[in-house]
Amino acid sequence: MLDADFFRRWMTATAASVDREAERLTALDSPIGDADHGSNLQRGFTAVVATLEKEAPDTPGAVLMLAGRQLISTVGGASGPLYGTLLRRTGKALGDAAEVSREQLAEAFRTGVDAVRTLGGAAPGDKTMIDALAPAVDALGDSFAAARAAAGEGAEATVPLQARKGRASYLGERSIGHQDPGATSAALLVAALGEAAGE
Amino acid sequence: MSDEKLVGIVLVSHSAEVATSVAELAKALSGGGVTVPIAPAGGTASGEFGTSSELVSAAAATVDRGAGVAVLTDLGSAVLTVKALLAEGDELPENTRLVDAPFVEGAVAAVVTAATGADLASVEAAAAEAYSYRKV
Numbered sequence: 001m002l003d004a005d006f007f008r009r010w011m012t013a014t015a016a017s018v019d020r021e022a023e024r025l026t027a028l029d030s031p032i033g034d035a036d037h038g039s040n041l042q043r044g045f046t047a048v049v050a051t052l053e054k055e056a057p058d059t060p061g062a063v064l065m066l067a068g069r070q071l072i073s074t075v076g077g078a079s080g081p082l083y084g085t086l087l088r089r090t091g092k093a094l095g096d097a098a099e100v101s102r103e104q105l106a107e108a109f110r111t112g113v114d115a116v117r118t119l120g121g122a123a124p125g126d127k128t129m130i131d132a133l134a135p136a137v138d139a140l141g142d143s144f145a146a147a148r149a150a151a152g153e154g155a156e157a158t159v160p161l162q163a164r165k166g167r168a169s170y171l172g173e174r175s176i177g178h179q180d181p182g183a184t185s186a187a188l189l190v191a192a193l194g195e196a197a198g199e
Numbered sequence: 200m201s202d203e204k205l206v207g208i209v210l211v212s213h214s215a216e217v218a219t220s221v222a223e224l225a226k227a228l229s230g231g232g233v234t235v236p237i238a239p240a241g242g243t244a245s246g247e248f249g250t251s252s253e254l255v256s257a258a259a260a261t262v263d264r265g266a267g268v269a270v271l272t273d274l275g276s277a278v279l280t281v282k283a284l285l286a287e288g289d290e291l292p293e294n295t296r297l298v299d300a301p302f303v304e305g306a307v308a309a310v311v312t313a314a315t316g317a318d319l320a321s322v323e324a325a326a327a328e329a330y331s332y333r334k335v
Binding site: 040073079084088115119 | 243247249250251252253275276279280282283284286287
């Protein structure tokens with residue numbers, strides 16, 4: 001079972017991974033975005049870790065709702081409301097249980113991903129974070145490792161796609177050939193689940 | 200029509216200068232007389248380009264006179280931040296709406312309409328109507 005500590009570790013592992021990969025995320029965001037994805041997420045997840053330490057929420061749902069709220073208020077770019085909504089809706093779906101199963105997390109995460117799709121209007125194949133999150137949701141019911149692999153493959157599969165959402169969509173065909181920064185960071189978030197589980 | 204209470208208007212842009220200037224422009228073009236509550240929420244809290252949910256919430260609170268608040272945005276994170284705040288339910292004044300309108304033209308139309316004492320639906324309709332103004 002997954003308790004509040006697991007979800008705290010998930011956020012801490014994501015923050016560490018975003019720190020490690022910040023330059024790469026920003027580099028990916030340079031040709032097709034506005035070159036701030038790495039630094040924006042770094043600021044956001046650093047604030048998430050700080051606020052989780054300070055407020056010490058004691059249920060999985062409370063951890064994710066607080067983290068999501070913090071991302072919405074700190075990131076400053078589109079990834080803030082998108083990741084913030086993902087975590088808040090996932091947290092809300094988990095309710096106030098002290099522990100949840102991986103299957104319950106998978107179900108709640110699907111609710112979160114659906115909310116992101118509604119907010120941004122993106123569908124799979126639009127070259128967005130959804131291209132990593134949607135396959136991860138389907139695989140999360142099997143294992144964290146399967147979700148990690150699915151998200152990573154989904155992110156890599158954005159390379160040949162033409163962007164249909166966000167700033168990159170203005171580039172039309174010129175967005176082809178670049179891996180989407182949002183899908184890349186989404187794969188880091190999913191991969192951090194396995195780290196939190198000690199896998 | 201609501202008595203005396205005017206609809207508030209919030210302008211959310213990635214740039215503080217753009218939000219402030221468009222607010223001034225809209226006020227100037229709305230003519231004298233009634234002063235419509237209008238507040239810019241531009242850039243991030245640290246003064247960079249981007250969107251700040253805190254600035255948006257604060258701006259909405261300052262223009263809320265009880266007749267509703269119309270929020271106009273430029274693009275990307277400005278749109279998504281307002282939508283996320285509206286979805287939270289408790290971050291913005293009651294009866295706050297994201298208005299689907301062009302930023303500059305919509306702001307002018309919204310302010311002119313709000314100055315007449317029109318209700319939120321009318322202000323929203325006037326701003327959205329600005330999309331139909333063709334230039335060529």
